[in-house]
Amino acid sequence: MDALSRLPVWLRNPRYTGSNRCLPCTIVNVVIAAGLALVVATVSVGWALATFAVAAATIAVRGYLVPGTPALTKRYLPDRVLALFDKGPERGGGAGGAVADEVPSDHEVSFDPATALVEAGVLLEDPVVDDFVLEEGFHDAWRREARTLADADADEAALAEFLEFDPGSIALVDRGHAYAAYIEDEPAGRWESRQAFLADLAAADVLEAYWDDWKGLSTARRSELLGSLRLFVETCPTCDGDVTLGTTVVESCCRQYDVLAATCEACGARLFEADVDPETIERAAEA
Template sequence: MASIADLRRPEYTGRNRCWPCTVLNTVVLLGCCLVLAVLSFPLSLGLLLAGAGAIWLRGYLVPRTPALTARMRGALGRGPDRPLTGSIAPDDTDDDLGERTLTTLLEAGVIRPEGERLHLDERFGDDWRGEMERLRTLPTGRLIEATAAATRETEVELLDADRPLVVLTGPDGGEAWVSRPVTIAEVAAEGTLATHVPTMSHRDRIAAARALRSFLDRCPICETRTEEVKPNRCCGGVRDPADLSGTVLVCPTCNEALYRFDDG
């Protein structure tokens, strides 16, 4: 016999509770109780108590509410199902890498300040977009080869799912799972930087490629204009608190996250 602990769904209750879904399920429950009350008040009362208990313990009453809300959000373009984007750039412990990369990009004219904002150089942007267009037309095998060439000493394979993921395995065995749009954007950026800033090291180019994604104004796959959104906190969305911070640059058509800004 199932205990109360077995019925609980902590991923959808407490601090993780999605209140819009809770309200929706409560409205559905009350509607069913009103209809049933016409036939039998005791049964209606029993349904009310059982349903309220289910919503309290599980976060929802209607079966598969989290899956349904995720699908509805995707259909309505309410933000990406995968807000974290991954990167072909390995995690780096060099504290000066970010500042050094920014300085190099500014000195090379790849990005330029205008007032309080940074803007991508038009010529670099055109070449970058051209390289992204070339990469997205490549067969899967050729794209994997291009990614391996850009990352060096990294094994690259494609995880063929509903949305293909590029899996990179480094020399130390560490893995990174990267979406196809992000892979194309970063591989294209690394190659374009090699042409525009030939003195830049490979390590710095890879790091810069990740940062340059913040300048994407169009999706690397479908060229839809990108949008900045807040990650969705619905129970059909992500549950990792780290995924809920910052603003996310997304493609509303592909429903893919392209970059996450740190609002802190």
């Protein structure tokens, strides 16, 4: 687990630090801190060093030095500049939290999750709705397993079994805006919520019994498949609320994104989120 996560909540600001740290804001604030130190250096070099050290520490734990930096950066830096540093998901991307520790081989580069799930009998083409739907037996087993995992409240053990790691080396941290996994204090995965995590682990358990080729896939590809399956989640693993799929706008530190999102109507948990091109959505709606 990273050192910042061990600091008291009142001191750190997880919204703008760690994996959420905004590089443009950080650069702007470091430049400001250096400027302040140079001004102080005209009086005392020692005080200048102390000023810069305090400023740097503040940026490290809070994400910024000047209050309102995110809004100021968003307002005054051109979007093309922000895009150079932005860490948002790629357009057309898949799951927002899959654990992936392997580089796909050349053969796996052409891997298509939808095709693989159809060939496995997990997804079926429904001519009535003109779309893919989950096979009924798989859907029911997935829902039962997700609820079982939620009630068991043994997330680290379930993830350790999926990754085939020692449970003692795995830690899960709920950051409110994300559910993060660490292996021996190193970041190993990130989900939109605990509910998304439970959906992935439950699907993995069911797929292992349902699909002979499942265990032969790399961890990266299995994670990609699990993330794709979350598009078809109908009920929340923890509250049984209805999950709806739609487009919405989410705001990062410096930018706004149009995302395709699956959200529980009852508890508000986000189970899937992927950056999408608004023009693509409009064309699909018109078609």
